[in-house]
Amino acid sequence: MSTRSVQGSDSVIKPLDTIPEDKKVRVQRTQSGFDPFEKPTSQVKRVHSENNACISHPNCPTSPKFGKADSYEKLEKLGEGSYATVYKGKSKVNGKLVALKVIRLQEEEGTPFTAIREASLLKGLKHANIVLLHDIIHTKETLTLVFEYVHTDLCQYMDKHPGGLHPDNVKLFLFQLLRGLSYIHQRYILHRDLKPQNLLISDTGELKLADFGLARAKSVPSHTYSNEVVTLWYRPPDVLLGSTDYSTCLDMWGVGCIFIEMIQGVAAFPGMKDIQDQLERIFLVLGTPSEDSWPGVNSLPHFKPDRFTVYSAKKLRQAWNKLGYVDHAEELASRFLQCFPKNRLSAQAALQHEYFSNLPPRLWELQDMSSVFTVPNVKLQTESGDSIQVCARRNSHGKASSGTKH
Structure with missing residues (x-):
């Protein structure tokens, strides 16, 4: 077992009381005022994902694809914590691999606050070096955060x-x-x-x-x-x-x-x-x-x-x-x-x-969403006779796949 598994002045950040109101972090809502953490009401509200796909009632005429539990296929369990289980998954919409962080909801306790905090913050963060939150799925029993799937x-x-x-x-x-x-x-x-x-x-x-x-x-x-x-x-x-x-x-x-x-x-x-x-x-x-x-x-x-x-x-x-x-x-x-x-x-x-x-x-x-590896001659070196590509798991076509851990 890995032992790791056991366990200048900050000039750019202003004191709390000097942060201007217009710079304060706000919880970014999806369109139409939808709140994924509130229990569903009888009237379904339509929202849109970052892909501009409609997230709404199954009978919505504008081809709802994102935001539905059956839009993702679970492939294997990656890990389990005190309140969430993470699965490797696949999107039925575009075929891409995803990581599904399934948070169990208990009637008497509601949504775990850490889950609300994580989803609220990540929805507003778009950067190549921050894991991307693709989708949020809310049912009576679970809250699922759908992340990009990263290899290791x-x-x-x-x-x-x-x-x-x-x-x-x-x-x-x-x-x-x-x-x-x-x-x-x-x-x-x-x-x-x-x-x-x-x-x-x-x-x-x-x-x-x-x-x-x-x-x-x-x-x-x-x-x-x-x-x-x-x-x-x-x-x-x-x-x-x-x-x-x-x-x-x-x-x-x-x-x-x-x-x-x-x-x-x-x-x-x-x-x-x-x-x-x-x-x-x-x-x-x-x-x-x-x-x-x-x-x-x-x-x-x-x-x-x-x-x-x-x-x-x-x-x-x-x-x-x-x-x-x-x-x-x-x-x-x-x-x-x-x-x-x-x-x-x-x-x-x-x-x-x-x-x-x-x-x-x-x-x-570089722009925020641009990878450092888009710059010519920037690449990882071989580690001890092995490269990171060799470490990547291979799919049935022999191509390196990617995975994640949350």
Whole structure:
């Protein structure tokens, strides 16, 4: 079993109270005011999907195709969670593979709030590096989110290529991750659960942010959030210490952990016991914080100086030697892995870092929905005698298929 399965200043994001009203994130409704989360009424309302196909009553004269449960064929189960099951599926409308996230509804409890949050946010996000939500199907028993089907995830990809990924591939994966994050952060949305399992990788090497169940729009009035977010290994020290006042810097810590894991081939901070153990692993490398290095740390709920061994900060390459083999990698990683949240580099600023200076300039000119692989000479390198295309499952015609995980 894979061990992974166990577990600069942010200048582009304004404080909550300074976000202009016209920039605040709104839940994007489908046309005609249809709300897929409300129980159906006796009068059927007609809405239209992004494909402009009619989603309505089966007898609708305009050929209803999308928005119906029988428009998709389940092929195999991909995974099951506490409130949802994910299936590989196929659209009967256009024959494309999809991922069906079937959320079970209970009469007394209604629709799980995480499902509402995920669907609401994803409907408004259109970017090549964010998983695409194709359709929503609401019945009395279930709510089904229909996603594009992507081949694998970063966790599985790293498992197939142990010991660290090809440096050029790390760079392309990180660039795409930052590109997707910059897009959502500029829309005042935090992902809050960044980890390799939630980063999908297509058979061409395209990375897509997925699983927005914990994502949250920062346009709400409150400054506080639950600190029970982000898988332990990728959870920043401020949240581990009980802080509930955070911004996009929360996601950027996770970026640093994933960056190091791709290069080194092992998780950056694989805590095995509890939050105390997780913090000790972080402080062993970055140094035990004080009021001098982290203003306000003494006021955090779970920070008790006498509970932690006092460590001095080390160079990151002392903990992860492969950072020293790639130009500018150690410096960039250090900008992400800052204990003091406000010192972490933003996604938008990170895209301008010297680490990416040898990539084609056209990458910074792409439209949101354009893949980085549309730029000439941008492609993944062979990993340990194998290419990502070889890892892709083959269909009956011998062509690489694509899959997903949510």
